[in-house]
Amino acid sequence: MKLFTQLFYDIDQTTKTNAKVAALRKYFQQASSKDILYAIALLTGNKPKRPVKTSELKAWAAELAGVPSWLFDDSYYVVGDLAETIALLLPPATSTKDYALHAIILELGKLYAAPEEQKKEVILSYWHSMNQTELFIFNKLITGNFRIGLSKQLVVKALAQYLEKEETAIAHQLMGKWDPKKETIDSLFTQDVTTKFYQPYPFYLAYPLEAEIQTLGDINDWIIEPKLDGIRGQLIVRDNSLFVWSRGEDLLTDKFPEFESLQKILPQGSVIDGEIIPFKEGMFLDFNAMQTRIGRKNISKKNLTEVPLIMVCYDLLEWQGEDIRNRPITERRNLLISLLETHDVKDKLLLSKALPFENWEQVSEFRNNAREQMCEGVMLKRKDSPYETGRRRGNWWKWKTVPMTIDGVLIYAQSGSGRRANLFTDYTFAVWDGEGKLLPFAKAYSGLTDKEIFAVDNWVKRNTIEKFGPVRSVTPYQVFEIAFEGIAESPRHKSGIALRFPRILRWRKDKKASEANTIDDLKDWLKINKQ
């Protein structure tokens, strides 16, 4: 635990990639192989189930610290992180033992089903024997989310250096859900990748195009496809089994019964990359339609007929059991086309269209009107590009259409968490209804610069009307331009509308609150979107 705590602080104290990788390497060299496995799992988001309820943790910590629960809550609003709040509040203890990381996680895992008394006893005995920095890490193990500015890609890089292997191989071996209890460093990293028949390939992800489109050179060097708004997925047929993995590495096979039969239709050793999207009577449906399906535990027959899903296929990663990711995309695409043509995949798999543009101006025009084409922009892929690992620049780009926007009035502000703790950074915006009242329609967190955040924070503190715990209502005065990607009707929201990816585009200091948009303006976007 001391080594892992040190690792955490080494990484936390630097913004430099090389220093982070070096800290990880140092940890791998010093820690036990069992601890390394659990550390990798934690740092790549493969975290254990939360063994104790938040409310229980809060109650025990408040009791031990001798503070009433309201004061615990007020402290928590300021810190913005439960694990840290508890570490700061508990009476100081000296570090008496060095627990093994894997032993702690195993013990916490057993607590999941234990009676409350036993949970409390175990947690408190740890709390009594750790110093403040260890306490923080320990609490993080319980509350989850090791967000420390360390991408999975960096963990992979450090592991590759430590094990003296290729990064792509390590990335592949870490794909999917693996259980640190059942693996060893050996089983995880030295076996041949293909022996794990359920395992997906690491996804290749594109960066948004920032430069002018003309800088991409000759348009004939590019495959240009519509960018669809669905769930990125990998469909695997191997060993008479079928697996569907999402980009977030969740195994979603059970969510898509319509793909089940492909296990017999497609040849063994086929892996397809594509977008899963609702499709009915030759038309794509809105993303929101699919969300109601994905959220369910059991999918009813009604769901299946109302929102049937297909996969729009854009790449073939494995063909006849062979990993073909290094071949150029034109070749992979030709194999994909013939695979789809020669097998009965009707109503299940569709080929992603390559759009026939003659020049960049046409691409630009298509992108500007993307919403009318039921897509959110275009994907640009260089014809000789291999299928790379992770998010990379150069060979693939995404070029999204301009977002929809609306001007809203800031009415509530809430303090953020992490590096935004103790700052009012989470805002609720409203538009005018027909009767001169403000109707909240969106929450947005990001989009402002640090400087603007400080300025808004300062303004919020001086213009608070009422405080409700961490939330403050403020004088309706500031106007912000809110951008969003999608809009749908929603009976659950007061405004009757739900937005996708709302974010702040601009602080409209030039506008008065009375000049903000109205609920009818929002509904206009809804109509445009439906057409």
Place this chain on the structure above:
Amino acid sequence: MISFTDKGIYCEQGDFYIDPWKPVDRALITHAHSDHARPGNQYYLSHHLSIPILKIRLGADINVQGCEYGETTTINGVAIAFFPAGHIIGSAQIRLVYKGETWVISGDYKTTDDLVSMPYEPVKCDHFVTESTFGLPIYNFDPVETIYADINHWWAENTAAGVNTVLLGYALGKSQAILNALDTSIGKVWLHGAVANVNDAFRTVGYNFPGERITVETDRKQITPALIIAPPSALGTPWLKKLTPYKVAMCSGWMALRGARRRYGVDRGFVLSDHCDWSQLNDAIIATGAENIYVTHGYETPFVRWIKEHHGLNGYEVKTLFHDGEIEGDL
């Protein structure tokens, strides 16, 4: 005897204000930080060690009278005395006595000894006005000796690695406390102009802090590996960039929170504060014996509730113009 007005804390009997925000005829000043000492008053009364700073900040021609700690000045029957607040050099709590009623307006204070300011002294009173900058139980500061040792250790480490050590702290107060505690056998100390200005002012009243001023003529190549003290506003400026390679640390009570540390994007955060932490605040209030506690500057609402529920005292929230933390007096 005391009322809280939109110009600041007012004593009607003596017709004077304490740390007023707007220009008034008579101002009693607890200390020289710019959120307490504002320009434009006709007359200032402060501890004599605050005067050199008041003059460089508010003008050399201000009408200011100095006093010693413990010395009594009487204005229209109100007995006024300044007592050490331990916040920065020259900082004071102001005690007012009139017809058997005693008030203490503590300004900013800390009860620990930073080894450079005159240490805080509890003063008995009926009414105590306190700040609450760190008035939540999450703020528990280590002893200053530990922090000073950490700073020197870090400086030695950076020096061994051949990089500069930049410490960010308020020019008035924090900088002098750090300078006083530095182990100058480790290396040379350089100063941002804002810090050097304050030191020069203190030199006129007998203080002598280490460090050489960095001017436009200073050859930056000779600053290596050394220690540089600068105000927090230097972070992210070209001035700081010229000191590359360096490691930079913020010295502030706010560094107790990881979020604040990360927000500033500094290499280290030293939890060095010139305010009270939670237990200091609680102890200070009890030590005054006051029945009535007026809370300003920070976490007023929860702290007042705590005072009432836990200590059984009368607690009152006082709104100030400068509140909600992280803004502090600076040059």
